[in-house]
Amino acid sequence: MKVLYFAWVRERVGKAEEALDPPPAVATVADLIAWLSQRGEEYAYAFEKPKVIRAAIDRMHVNQDTVIAGAREIAFFPPMTGG
Amino acid sequence: MKVLYFAWVRERVGKAEEALDPPPAVATVADLIAWLSQRGEEYAYAFEKPKVIRAAIDRMHVNQDTVIAGAREIAFFPPMTGG
Amino acid sequence: MTVPITIRLQEADFDLAHEVAALSRGRTDIGAVVTFSGICRGDEDGEAIAALTLEHYPGMAEAEIARHAEEAVSRWPLTGITVIHRYGRIVPGENIVLVVTASSHREAAFQGAEFLMDYLKTKAPFWKREEGASGSGWVDAHDRDDTAAARWAKP
Amino acid sequence: MTVPITIRLQEADFDLAHEVAALSRGRTDIGAVVTFSGICRGDEDGEAIAALTLEHYPGMAEAEIARHAEEAVSRWPLTGITVIHRYGRIVPGENIVLVVTASSHREAAFQGAEFLMDYLKTKAPFWKREEGASGSGWVDAHDRDDTAAARWAKP
Numbered sequence: 001m002k003v004l005y006f007a008w009v010r011e012r013v014g015k016a017e018e019a020l021d022p023p024p025a026v027a028t029v030a031d032l033i034a035w036l037s038q039r040g041e042e043y044a045y046a047f048e049k050p051k052v053i054r055a056a057i058d059r060m061h062v063n064q065d066t067v068i069a070g071a072r073e074i075a076f077f078p079p080m081t082g083g
Numbered sequence: 084m085k086v087l088y089f090a091w092v093r094e095r096v097g098k099a100e101e102a103l104d105p106p107p108a109v110a111t112v113a114d115l116i117a118w119l120s121q122r123g124e125e126y127a128y129a130f131e132k133p134k135v136i137r138a139a140i141d142r143m144h145v146n147q148d149t150v151i152a153g154a155r156e157i158a159f160f161p162p163m164t165g166g
Numbered sequence: 167m168t169v170p171i172t173i174r175l176q177e178a179d180f181d182l183a184h185e186v187a188a189l190s191r192g193r194t195d196i197g198a199v200v201t202f203s204g205i206c207r208g209d210e211d212g213e214a215i216a217a218l219t220l221e222h223y224p225g226m227a228e229a230e231i232a233r234h235a236e237e238a239v240s241r242w243p244l245t246g247i248t249v250i251h252r253y254g255r256i257v258p259g260e261n262i263v264l265v266v267t268a269s270s271h272r273e274a275a276f277q278g279a280e281f282l283m284d285y286l287k288t289k290a291p292f293w294k295r296e297e298g299a300s301g302s303g304w305v306d307a308h309d310r311d312d313t314a315a316a317r318w319a320k321p
Numbered sequence: 322m323t324v325p326i327t328i329r330l331q332e333a334d335f336d337l338a339h340e341v342a343a344l345s346r347g348r349t350d351i352g353a354v355v356t357f358s359g360i361c362r363g364d365e366d367g368e369a370i371a372a373l374t375l376e377h378y379p380g381m382a383e384a385e386i387a388r389h390a391e392e393a394v395s396r397w398p399l400t401g402i403t404v405i406h407r408y409g410r411i412v413p414g415e416n417i418v419l420v421v422t423a424s425s426h427r428e429a430a431f432q433g434a435e436f437l438m439d440y441l442k443t444k445a446p447f448w449k450r451e452e453g454a455s456g457s458g459w460v461d462a463h464d465r466d467d468t469a470a471a472r473w474a475k476p
Contacts, residue, residue, distance in 0.1 A: 007376055007448035008459045059381035061444065075378060075446075079462035082375070082382075082406065082447025083272075083359055083418050083438055090221055090293035091304045142226035144289065158223060158291075162307035165220070165227075165251060165292025166204055166263050166283055166427075183338030186358070194363030194413040200434075201356040203341070207425060208349030258349040270362060273469070276435050279355075283427055314428070 001068070003036075005046070006077035009053065012046035022068075029055045030064040032074065046076075054079060084151070086119075088129070089160035092136065095129035112138045113147040115157065129159075137162060171235045171247045175227055177254040180264055189246045189268055196245055200275040202265040202283050208258035210305075216297040218305075220253040220262070223291035227251070234285045238267070241281070242274035249282060251292065284315040326390045326402045330382055332409040335419050344401045344423055351400055355430040357420040357438050363413035365460075371452040373460075375408040375417065378446035382406070389440045393422070396436070397429035404437060406447065439470040 004017045026035045030050070037047040047053060055062050056075045068074060087100045109118045113133070120130045130136060138145050139158045151157060170189065174180075182201060190196050206218050235247045246268035256262055263286060267278040286292075287308075294305040325344065329335075337356060345351050361373050390402045401423035411417055418441060422433040441447075442463075449460040 004378070006378055006446065007450070010376075056378070056381055056446070059378070059384050061385075075381070077378070077446065078448060078459065080443060080446055081449045081460045081462055082377070082445045083441035083466075087223070089223055089291065090295070093221075139223070139226055139291070142223075142229050144230075158226070160223070160291065161293060161304065163288060163291055164294045164305045164307055165222070165290045166286035166311075181338070182341055182356075183336070186337055190360070190414075192414075194361075196360055197362040199356075199358040199360065201337075201354075201358075202427065202431070203354040203356075204427070205345070205351055205354065206349075207352040259345075259347075272357065272359070272438055276357070276431065276438075280431050283431075 001071050002073045004073065004075040006075065008078055009046050009076050012042055014042050027067055027069070028064065029057070029062060029066050029068060029074070032068055033064065033076070052078065084154050085156045087156065087158040089158065091161055092129050092159050095125060097125050110150055110152070111147065112140070112145060112149050112151060112157070115151055116147065116159070135161065169239045169244055169246060171232070171239070172249070173228055173231050173235065174250045175222060175224070176250065176252060179252070179261055180250045182264065185248050185250065185264060185266055189248055189266055193245075195270060196268045197270045198272040198275040199266065199268045200272075200279040202263075202279050203261055204263040204283075206256045206258050206260050206262055210296060210298070214299045215258060216299075217255050217257045218262070219255045219295045219297070220251075221293045221295070222251070222253045226291050230290050231286070234282060234289070238278045238281050242269065242278045243271070244269050244274055244278050247278065247282070249286070251286065251290065253292070281318050284311070284318060287311040288315040324394045324399055324401060326387070326394070327404070328383055328386050328390065329405045330377060330379070331405065331407060334407070334416055335405045337419065340403050340405065340419060340421055344403055344421055348400075350425060351423045352425045353427040353430040354421065354423045355427075355434040357418075357434050358416055359418040359438075361411045361413050361415050361417055365451060365453070369454045370413060371454075372410050372412045373417070374410045374450045374452070375406075376448045376450070377406070377408045381446050385445050386437075386441070389437060389444070393433045393436050397424065397433045398426070399424050399429055399433045402433065402437070404441070406441065406445065408447070436473050439466070439473060442466040443470040 005013045036043045057071045088096045140154045248266040250264040267275045269275040403421040405419040422430045424430040
């Protein structure tokens with residue numbers, strides 16, 4: 001799956017997107033955040049306050065208990081500040 | 084005092100303004116409406132539903148129980164429909 | 167700082183972009199500008215309208231609008247207000263009224279514009295006469311406009 | 322009749338008058354047009370701002386705005402919507418966002434514009450980075466924007 005990062009999540013992770021293939025035990029968005037957090041310091045920093053992180057699956061806002069099976073594109077970002 | 088009429092009150096009275104000098108017994112706006120209504124058919128028609136009529140004294144909205152003493156300009160008109 | 171308030175009653179049309187630019191040009195304290203344009207529609211409750219004619223009470227109309235603009239400034243942190251109301255004959259598609267409010271934040275700009283429009287509809291001394299397919303006549307006041315204006319009444 | 326909805330994300334500035342004209346030209350079913358312009362201010366909570374940089378999620382931003390525009394059309398009798406949101410670097414005094422709503426009556430136009438702005442502030446995937454006097458950083462989301470958006474939640 002394609003994983004995208006925006007705003008300070010992108011800056012902390014150090015990249016805007018990457019292709020990832022998490023193990024089957026990573027079932028939900030929250031699982032994916034926990035799994036990512038273990039991938040290195042930059043991820044641990046980006047996801048240090050997981051409750052602040054917003055997520056979208058295939059360009060729709062989702063809660064962190066949403067199942068990620070079948071997702072093509074998952075994005076992580078801070079609360080939106082547009083308008 | 085100067086008395087002004089607007090919109091359909093003006094059309095029914097048949098004039099836009101006139102100078103009037105009502106007798107001292109005409110104390111309030113309601114009194115003035117009643118006194119005007121006796122001045123002729125055109126006035127009776129304009130003021131046939133006195134509760135519908137709005138009034139202003141010296142360009143400020145007033146209720147019909149407002150005293151008219153000292154007024155320089157009194158206007159009568161239907162409910163406003165601007166905007 | 168005095169809040170710039172512009173009020174004009176005129177027969178001529180107005181230009182939305184010009185009025186917004188006049189209010190905000192050279193300023194960096196404005197974060198939100200709301201405009202309301204009231205336009206003459208081609209039908210009213212299903213009946214075709216050929217034109218509206220707007221009568222007003224010169225002198226009182228300006229004063230009433232100015233009082234309400236000052237009240238809006240006292241109630242919300244507005245940084246500018248423009249109100250233009252036309253009178254005379256207006257055909258469908260033409261502008262009738264413009265309200266522009268500026269503020270640092272959007273809530274004040276929206277609230278100020280709604281407040282001013284509700285008052286213009288119910289308190290400003292203007293009267294509309296409609297030329298319709300079946301003759302012409304004065305427009306009746308709408309209860310819904312009084313209801314809208316009542317929400318701004320202070321306790 | 323299908324309600325015309327125009328949504329654009331762009332780096333370039335927009336022209337308010339052009340967008341309003343594009344929405345209303347040649348139509349006589351519009352009685353009210355509300356516009357909201359969001360403008361980059363020169364200070365935020367007292368600190369001078371040199372510029373904002375807006376990042377967005379291409380693809381999702383358009384889709385999110387379109388969904389909310391459709392929802393606005395389903396909730397109020399709107400006859401047209403235009404939403405333009407800029408991205409990239411924006412200096413004080415420049416436009417950030419434009420919402421235009423048209424309706425036959427003013428209530429729907431105001432409500433639709435406020436609804437869309439509250440959602441743009443809280444749900445559309447845009448992020449602002451500020452360049453201030455004491456460095457630069459991402460703008461925090463405001464609780465007051467969530468509160469504003471929550472008033473539109475359906476029971």
